[in-house]
Amino acid sequence: METDDNHPISILIEELKNDDIQIRLNSIRKLQSIAKSLGPDRSRSELIPYLQDSVLEDEDEVLVALAEELCMLTELVGGNDHATCLLSPLQMLAGAEEVIVREKAVEALCKIAQDLPQTAFDNVFLPLLLNLSKVEWFTSRTSACGLLNVAYPRSSTEMKKNLRKTFSTLCHDNTPMVRRSAATYLGTFSKLIEKEAVKTEMLPLFIFLAGDEQDSVRLLGVENCSTIGSVLTAEENIHHILPILKSSANDKSWRVRYMVARLFKELCEAMGPEITRSELLGCFVKLLKDTESEVRTEAAQRVTEVSTFISKDMCAKIILPCVKDLVTDPSQHVRAALAQSIMGLAPILGKEDTLNHLLNIFLQLLKDDFPDVRLNIISKLDTVNQVIGIEMLSQSLLPAIVELAEDQQWRVRLAIIDYIPLLASQLGVEFFDEKLGNLCMTWLGDPVFSIREASTNNLRKLTEVFGVEWAKTSVIPKVLTLHSHPNYLYRMTTLFSIGVLAPVVGSDVISSSMVPLLSKMASDKVPNIRFNVAKTFECIIPYIDSTLVQSKVRPLLTKLQNDDQDKDVKFYANQALQKCC
DSSP states (O other), rough: OOOOOGHHHHHHHHHTTOOOOHHHHHHHHHHHHHHHHHHHHIIIIHHHHHHHHHHTOOOOEEEEEEEHHHHOOTGTTTTTGGGGGGGGHHHHHTSSSSEEEEEHHHHHHHHHOOOOOOIIIIIIIIIHHHTTTOOSSSHHHHHHHHHHHHHHHGOOOHHHHHHHHHHHHHHSSSHHHHHHHHHHHHHHHHHHHHHHHHHIIIHHHHHHTTTOSHHHHHHHHHHHHHHHHSSSSSHHHIIIIIHHHHHHOOSSHHHHHHHHHTTTHHHHHOHHHHHIIIIIHHHHHHHTOOOSHHHHHHHHHHHHHHHHOHHHIIIIIIHHHHHHHTOOOOOOOHHHHHHHHHHHHHHHHHHHHIIIIIHHHHHHTOOOOHHHHHHHHHHTHHHHHHHHOOOHHHHHHHHHHHHHOSSSSSHHHHHHHHHHHHHHHHOHHHHHHHHHHHHHHHHTSSSSHHHHHHHHHHHHHHHHHHHHHHHHHTHHHHHHGGGGOOOOHHHHHHHHHHHHHHHHHHHIIIIIIIHHHHHTTOSSHHHHHHHHHHHHHHHHHSSOOOHIIIIIIIHHHHHHHOSSSSSHHHHHHHHHHHHHO
8 A cells, every 4th residue: 555655656657657648748737736745855866757767758748848847846856956856857858859849848958057056057057068969869959059048158268168169060060950950049149159259250150051051041040140240340241241141132042031021120220221221222122022922021011111221212212113013013912011011101201202102002002902901001091191191191092991991891891990080080070070970870780790899989989089069969869760770789789889978978968868768778679688778777877867877777677677587687687786776
């Protein structure tokens, strides 16, 4: 018979042998509780060795969980002084075949290493790192690359030299996966190294990896351009980094060119405005005209960002012609990316050039067949409004906006609704009532619930803009007429509108118009309407005179609670009655 002392670990052993992966996972997730039961000594002498011997051949999902749990056991195995016992199983996980397992193991090793006493760090962690970097199987060597960042700052001068040499060896590894891992960490590792060593040791490694035969390695080299470039002088950047950038922008692999386009803003920042204008702008134009749509998409998203590094004239002469070509690009994703960024050109170009060059492009994109293109333009209209003014915007773009308000894609209609309050505040009440008033009421009857919901919130925002008197004459009468619509969903819209408008229209409007209507709708034949009447009363009671609450609202809710046959109606009536008190 097993003793209580052995009970936790015997249960763990039993569960980890189970064929059901979920049971094994749950068992791993209980490691902290098990370690707490066993105590620090037995956790170090029994639990950790058992995990190392028996679990490391399990499914990847279990191994990921194990790596996550191991790094949280430090205090339970006796604190930082004894945390080295956790390194051995994590070292084995760092050599696993599955990438996610290795990543979690490296993450755990870094976390534990940061808090190790210096002696343990020097005598256990550093030898572990160096051992991983020399293991025959490549997976361990890829993990070694990720440990250098945590090791370097705490190492002695002699060991730092050794670690740089180790990193150099990993960069020249025969296995592409190891070189890829080294390229991933090159930038962050370079930030930790002395400036002179970056120039003499890291820069040659960067140049070597940027010319790798594997495009997966070269594209990671692009990411390091900005990091390495920020350490070098302008002259050194022109001599060392710029040729690699130009080469990458013209790389035979579209994935490398894609990475250049994606990081173009960061590259411009690292190189500075002067090099950007004289050297990088030509590369950017090529990326905007790239044969691969994925590259053009990324470049199109960076149009405004890159334009901030160049003069207004250069933007008009060099960037705008490319933009005009992209408006009719065969790829809908390219056009959508352009629509997302192009509005930002308006402040850069100014009012005159925006009217002369950009407005036609905006109109063209607003009529695009792909809904995401139209959505992206609508969502940024306020940027253009700040430059050209509402009068010019309404003359040029308002007809297109009105047309989009009836777009077949409900997401486009929703985007227009979100923009209406801002437009209204700038158009003025007379112009709004004439051009857009009826449109806002039409949305209340939209077949899509999200549109009806947004339109009621829109009415509240418009009331805040134009005032209660406007709402009394232009909104509330039209909203209340929906209460008699044969479709109960439209009658629901009336209730939602009352709930949303009540806080802004005041007690007089609620008492004279809304309460009588709710009283009438309380006898609706549809239970959903009746319980929403109760919910609406609950919303508006705080805004009604207490006399009216006791004389009209309370008796009505009491009747719903006592006489209605539907349990939901009774429930919500009771909820509202509590507010009456």
